[in-house]
Amino acid sequence: MSKRHLLALFTDFDAAEKVVTELRNLGIKGFNAEKDMIVKSPIEHPEVEEFLGDRPVRVQWFTLFGAVGMGALMFLLISASQGNFFAQMKGGKPIVPFPPNFVLTYELFILGGVYITVLGFLICAGLPARRSPLYSAKVSEDQIGILVQADESASGTLKSIFTKHRALEIQEEAGK
Amino acid sequence: MKDIREDIAWAQINKDVLKSLENPRKLYWVILFIAIAMVGVAVGCEVYQYNVGLGVGNFDNPHMWGLYIATFIFWIGMSHSGTLLSAILHLMHADWRKPIYRFAEAMTTFSLMTAGLFVAVHLGRIWQIYFALPYPNMRQVWPNFQSPLLWDAMAIFTYLSSSILFLYIGMIPDLAICRDNMHSGWRRKLYTALALGWEGTDRQWRNFRMTYLTIACFLIPLAVSVHSIVASDFGMSQQPGWHITSFPPYFVAGALYSGCAAIITLFIILRYVFKFEEYMTMPILKKIVRLTFAISMVWTYLVWVEYATAWFGHNPHDQHLLLEKATGTYAPFWWMMNFCASVVPLILVFKRFQTNIPVLFAVSLLLNLGMWLERWMIVAPTFADGYYPWTWDHNQWPSLVQWGIVFGSFGWFTMLFMIFCKIFPSVSMYEVKEMVYHRSLATKKLQATGELAAAGKGAH
Numbered sequence: 001m002s003k004r005h006l007l008a009l010f011t012d013f014d015a016a017e018k019v020v021t022e023l024r025n026l027g028i029k030g031f032n033a034e035k036d037m038i039v040k041s042p043i044e045h046p047e048v049e050e051f052l053g054d055r056p057v058r059v060q061w062f063t064l065f066g067a068v069g070m071g072a073l074m075f076l077l078i079s080a081s082q083g084n085f086f087a088q089m090k091g092g093k094p095i096v097p098f099p100p101n102f103v104l105t106y107e108l109f110i111l112g113g114v115y116i117t118v119l120g121f122l123i124c125a126g127l128p129a130r131r132s133p134l135y136s137a138k139v140s141e142d143q144i145g146i147l148v149q150a151d152e153s154a155s156g157t158l159k160s161i162f163t164k165h166r167a168l169e170i171q172e173e174a175g176k
Numbered sequence: 177m178k179d180i181r182e183d184i185a186w187a188q189i190n191k192d193v194l195k196s197l198e199n200p201r202k203l204y205w206v207i208l209f210i211a212i213a214m215v216g217v218a219v220g221c222e223v224y225q226y227n228v229g230l231g232v233g234n235f236d237n238p239h240m241w242g243l244y245i246a247t248f249i250f251w252i253g254m255s256h257s258g259t260l261l262s263a264i265l266h267l268m269h270a271d272w273r274k275p276i277y278r279f280a281e282a283m284t285t286f287s288l289m290t291a292g293l294f295v296a297v298h299l300g301r302i303w304q305i306y307f308a309l310p311y312p313n314m315r316q317v318w319p320n321f322q323s324p325l326l327w328d329a330m331a332i333f334t335y336l337s338s339s340i341l342f343l344y345i346g347m348i349p350d351l352a353i354c355r356d357n358m359h360s361g362w363r364r365k366l367y368t369a370l371a372l373g374w375e376g377t378d379r380q381w382r383n384f385r386m387t388y389l390t391i392a393c394f395l396i397p398l399a400v401s402v403h404s405i406v407a408s409d410f411g412m413s414q415q416p417g418w419h420i421t422s423f424p425p426y427f428v429a430g431a432l433y434s435g436c437a438a439i440i441t442l443f444i445i446l447r448y449v450f451k452f453e454e455y456m457t458m459p460i461l462k463k464i465v466r467l468t469f470a471i472s473m474v475w476t477y478l479v480w481v482e483y484a485t486a487w488f489g490h491n492p493h494d495q496h497l498l499l500e501k502a503t504g505t506y507a508p509f510w511w512m513m514n515f516c517a518s519v520v521p522l523i524l525v526f527k528r529f530q531t532n533i534p535v536l537f538a539v540s541l542l543l544n545l546g547m548w549l550e551r552w553m554i555v556a557p558t559f560a561d562g563y564y565p566w567t568w569d570h571n572q573w574p575s576l577v578q579w580g581i582v583f584g585s586f587g588w589f590t591m592l593f594m595i596f597c598k599i600f601p602s603v604s605m606y607e608v609k610e611m612v613y614h615r616s617l618a619t620k621k622l623q624a625t626g627e628l629a630a631a632g633k634g635a636h
Contacts (some may be wrong), residue, residue: 012463039378042186043610044385055378067394078321089338100322104330105403110398111334118341121387122372125380127348129373137356139376140188140349142609147377173416 004155006160008133009143014043016144017051019165023148023158024053030151031158038132040145056149062120063113072114075105134171143168179459181274182616186609188453193350193601193608194357196450200598211590218584221577222297228298231244234575238559238567243475243578244298246551247585250434252332252406253427253547257435258284259399262346263392271614272463275455276608279446280439285590290585297581324408331402338398342391348374348384349606358574363599372524387634393555405429408552417501417558420485427480427513433475433517434547440540442593444533446602455603458531465530472521472543479518479550491612497561506557507548515544 008065010016016039024033039048046171122128132147139145152160155172162170217455223231229611237243253324261280265273268555296305319326352374355367374461411423445465447456503509520542555564560570596602 033579039380040376041375041378043606043612044381049382052378055382057382057386059383060390063390074356084320097322101329103327104321104403106401107327107330107334107398110338110394110401113394114341115337117387117390117394118345121345121383125383127372127373127374127380131373132377135375140353140356165184170438 002152003149004152005133005147005173006155006158006162007136007145007147008167009136009145010167011139011143011168013045013047013144015165016041016146017047019146019161019167020051022161022165026157026161028150028154029156030154031148036149040139040147042140042142042144057124059117059124062123063117065112066116066119067109070116071105071109074103074108074112076080076088078098078104117131124143133173136169136171138169179457180455180608180612180615182612182619184454186489186612188611189608190357192452192454193603193605194354195353196452196603197358197363197598197601198633199438201451202448204598205448206596207445207590208594211587211594214584214587215591216584216587218581218587221580221584225297225577226302226579227302229236232575233578233581234572235300236570236572237297237574239570240517240558241298241555241559242572243574243582244294244551247548247582248291248298248554249406249427249551249554250548251287251585251589253401253431253433253434254438254550255287255291255339256399256403256428256431257439258287258343259395260283260432260435261439263395263399263423264431265340265387266392266399267374267396271611274611275452275457275603276349276439276464277607278343278592278604279442279602281339281346281436282593282596282600282602283435283438283442284339285336286338286596287345288332288591289592290589292332292336293585293588294600315376319343324405324412327405328409330573331405331542335398335402338391338395339377342395344370345365345384345387346604347600348372349376350601350604352376353605354601366599383629399431400428413563415558416491416559417486418555420482421588422478422481422485422540425628426482427476429471429475429478430547430550433468433471434544437540437547438542439464440468440536441544444537444540446597450597450602452603455608460486465524465536468540468543469521469524472517476518476521479514493563497557500561501553503562504557506553510553510557513546513549513553516542518546520546531634572620 008019008089010019020033020039023031023037032055037052039052041048076099082096082101134147136143136145146162148158158168159172212360233242233244258280260278261273262277265277296302299305348371353369354363355371358364358367407423407427410418411420413419418566441463443456443461446452484497486498489495501507520539523529524537529539537561556572559567560572561568
């Protein structure tokens with residue numbers, strides 16, 4: 001069955017919360033609230049997470065891997081390059097001096113952590129992204145958008161819920 | 177004093193900030209023109225020095241660093257304010273930082289870019305800068321991984337690239353606003369490309385928050401390490417006046433101090449030039465001023481620790497150097513440094529000066545003059561009063577070429593900063609919205625509590 005996209009705009013988070021709660025509780029056929037609903041907002045709002053339910057963030061795993069991996073790798077590389085310094089006179093000093101290597105490892109631990117965190121952010125947030133099927137510039141200004149994807153049969157019910165909660169605007173587009 | 181209005185419309189915030197990208201006051205163009213002229217002076221001096229050699233800067237042995245390295249430290253230090261405002265205050269949930277942290281972050285980035293120039297300029301043989309890259313065993317360079325100079329290269333590269341990423345990531349939601357509101361043209365294409373298709377979905381915000389917090393957590397120890405390593409360039413040598421244990425915290429405090437002073441200067445300029453009176457408010461300025469005063473006192477304490485260590489350590493070389501600084505060739509600058517950086521900030525104690533814009537503008541410039549002199553007074557007197565007697569009659573006075581390049585570096589920084597503020601929003605729109613939203617919620621809660629209390633129906 002073909003899917004339809006609907007975008008409803010609301011003035012505040014309270015209205016959006018009521019809509020989300022109703023959509024989750026009603027169990028509309030042809031619409032899965034967990035997968036088919038996206039809330040768009042102009043600010044980062046912790047309450048959106050509360051009413052949307054627990055959705056995981058995995059960026060910190062990238063951070064851990066990037067920081068530890070880069071730190072360890074660079075310590076090994078620096079030590080290996082120092083191992084080639086046999087050609088130089090060391091005057092009894094260690095060939096692989098740990099304290100200065102730890103300073104460099106520390107810097108590269110942070111470098112790896114930051115770079116891979118950014119990479120993780122792009123992957124986890126799905127960026128760069130194409131425009132979603134329906135978009136309103138009002139979302140980046142002062143309105144809260146709820147974008148849903150549902151079977152054609154469910155679109156009528158969804159629209160009525162949006163209207164009941166005084167959506168400022170409802171945009172509709174046939175999906176693929 | 178008027179703070180940001182809690183009932184300000186979010187659309188109005190967008191409108192005001194976006195307007196700054198198009199219609200600044202005329203003073204903007206005057207500042208930009210002067211900055212470009214200053215860069216022109218520096219380029220001319222650098223070309224002359226490049227063609228003739230470092231001798232035209234009045235460099236000799238042992239004065240190999242002169243103003244260039246002093247100014248390098250100054251610009252590295254300046255960069256710390258961005259980290260302070262965006263990362264440290266972000267972790268402390270200080271919401272007043274929200275309207276001003278963006279330009280502080282930009283300041284960090286451009287200060288580091290300016291500092292990087294001096295690494296190249298002080299070499300003289302600028303075409304051999306690639307020899308500084310520490311890739312081992314090629315060209316028989318044998319980089320010394322035990323040298324703080326090599327740590328510097330790593331630390332500054334890490335700090336610069338991380339700061340650019342931090343600035344950029346924090347700006348993505350605002351770039352999307354610019355994309356949605358700008359008319360067609362190169363700007364719109366630029367914002368569209370940089371916004372990466374941001375739409376403010378719950379998934380994007382969730383990951384954004386975690387990323388921003390994580391990078392902030394990384395930046396704080398990084399900023400401390402960067403200036404500690406710069407301090408190690410001096411502290412790990414055996415030279416009198418440099419071999420001091422307290423140098424790393426002293427440098428870090430100095431960095432935060434000069435950065436805060438620069439924030440006051442730029443706050444005042446941006447507030448006027450971009451008509452940000454509504455967002456860069458007096459209560460915010462007052463908080464920065466108090467922060468600057470607190471840091472100035474920490475710095476003053478540490479500088480006195482340095483003097484006391486030199487004097488009571490009974491090392492004749494350190495004692496002699498301290499006396500030379502106070503009475504020798506560099507004495508006027510040393511006293512001026514102490515006056516500007518330790519005495520002038522005492523003005524900030526008085527409430528009536530904490531929001532007096534002309535006074536604060538002058539004070540912030542004097543504080544930074546003091547901090548720049550401090551860096552010069554770290555570098556030059558030690559070279560002129562080292563362990564070897566042959567250095568003792570070498571009181572170097574920088575030539576006009578050196579002064580010209582240092583002067584131009586301020587133009588270079590100002591030029592980059594001003595261009596940035598004209599192209600990218602220097603006030604974070606989404607964070608100001610968050611700020612007013614949370615403040616209005618808190619006010620509503622307070623009102624509700626007050627009403628309940630008045631009706632004798634407290635929460636308990």
